Amino acid sequence: MQLSLKGIIPVPLREKVNAYQSGLWKTNLTINQGEYLFVQAPSGTGKTTLIHILYGLRKDYEGQVNWADTNFTGSDTETVAGLRTNGISVIFQDMRLFPELTALENIEIKRRLTNTVTTEQAQEWLDRLGLRDKKNSMAATLSYGEQQRVAIVRALLQPFEWLLMDEPFSHLDHANTAKAIALISEVVQERNAGMILADLDENNFFPYTKTLML
């Protein structure tokens, strides 16, 4: 599934974008499935906005986002929901777990949507990221780092052609970051998917095929 962006300008950033002629905003861009795109930008320049626009959470922008032949900009909620279930997955910067559910329930509520992986597989991924003893803890009681690892596993449970990541390792130490990168790389390669990672600083978490500045 190819991603094409046509002159995207978030409405709240319109003045700033017009003034500084940013690297990604306003341009036309096509990214093929399987490519790894790194979007580097300092705080406040629209990394999260970009991820949210690509995931269909925001509509307050000019231009057009196309996932394959689907004009995401004008799609109805069911089409967007279909893409979110089977085409695009996301790791939110703010994790967005259900605080009233346990870590395992947060995983299961997503996994049950598609049954792409088994419960055992999902639990094994949680184990790999060091959450063996936290599976039955309420999400609200987990640390940010633990929540971030649950959010990473949750994003990998569904079938996807694109994985969007918004500062996915911001709360993880080096060891856990390495484990998470290994798991993500494995699943993304297995699915032959592409990825877009937005982060503050230059990094070599993944072998990026494109790097863009905002």
Next chain:
Amino acid sequence: MSNDLQKNMLKKLLLRTSHKSRLWAALAALFIGTTLLLLSVMIWWNFSELLYGKSQNDTLGSTFMIIGKKVTEQNMGVANATVFSQNEIDSLKLAPQVQDVGLISSNHFPIYATLGGRLAFATDMVLEAVPDKFLDKMPAEWAWEPGSRNLPIIVSSQFLDIYNYVFAPSQGLPQLSQASVKNIALTMKVGSGENTEVFIARVVGFSDRIGSVLAPQSFIDYGNKKFSKPGDKQSTSQIMLKAKDPSDVQFGKYLDKHDYTTNSQNMRWSKIRAIVEVVTSATGILALLLMGIGTLVFILFIELTIARAQHSLTLLLQIGYGPRYLSRFMIGRFLPMVLGTVIAAMIVTILGQAAASVLVQKQSLILPLVPGWPVWAALAVSTGILVMLVSRSISGAIKKQ
């Protein structure tokens, strides 16, 4: 993990509410409203059935009535003053509410009936005949052909009542059931002088509609032709009408205008029916009001529940749950409550109908054990509207997220 677990998780996320009392109040209002609506339709339909249903025997009222011309000071003793002319009969056929007109003919020849045994009596008799379609009961034996000595007759139910409750107790005679009366054979000597014939008459049925003794039309026609005085002109002084709604004002005015008298009982029941209709309509309106309030509170409760779960709902949509899936889940949770309420109301109505059927049976009236089609129609329409309103409110509230 099973699907139940997923549903339990969704339930935990979406159906948190601390206002159970509102839910119960809404369901109670819905239940009372639906029950009242169904009961009012049931009562209205039952009363219609009692008055005009095909299964009734006219005990409670009828659209059939016998009319005649009023006997007044002015027309007393005037020949043929109470006889209907052909023009008047034709005019009656066109009168408001009149659906059918049947001429009542009577014997213009002497009939002398005798009975032996303990109930021995002898009396002159009068027989009448009406077209068969005006009979409230059509016994299987109801036929007579010239040459037959056996004559079937239908007697007014009131005659037997008067005998059983007035005459028999005062004379020390045994009371008689309808079945035992049917076993009695009356000897009827018809005609006079040399021109006589003897028939054995048996009661084959009882009428609630006609207050005299009926013989088949063929017998009256035969007798009037064979035994009446030469030159005796047959005339009609009583007419049977089938009226669509005897309580109709225009119909009453027509009868008054032409100085016709009728069985006022029928008119009285029709007026009672009108009162029942007003009462059931008022109850129906109240029921609709209650249902409306119940539905409104129920929908508000749903919207409040969805609003309280807004955060979870948004997150679910963000992780890939479609609005349609979530709507179906919510509808699946709330709709059984509505349907349970409607089913409970229907059970009350079915029990009410069964009770009404048993109660009126004691009065020799017939009502079906199960509610009639208008009740089921009201149930179907009200359920359909409720389901549509609840489903639309849930889908609408989720789409707003």
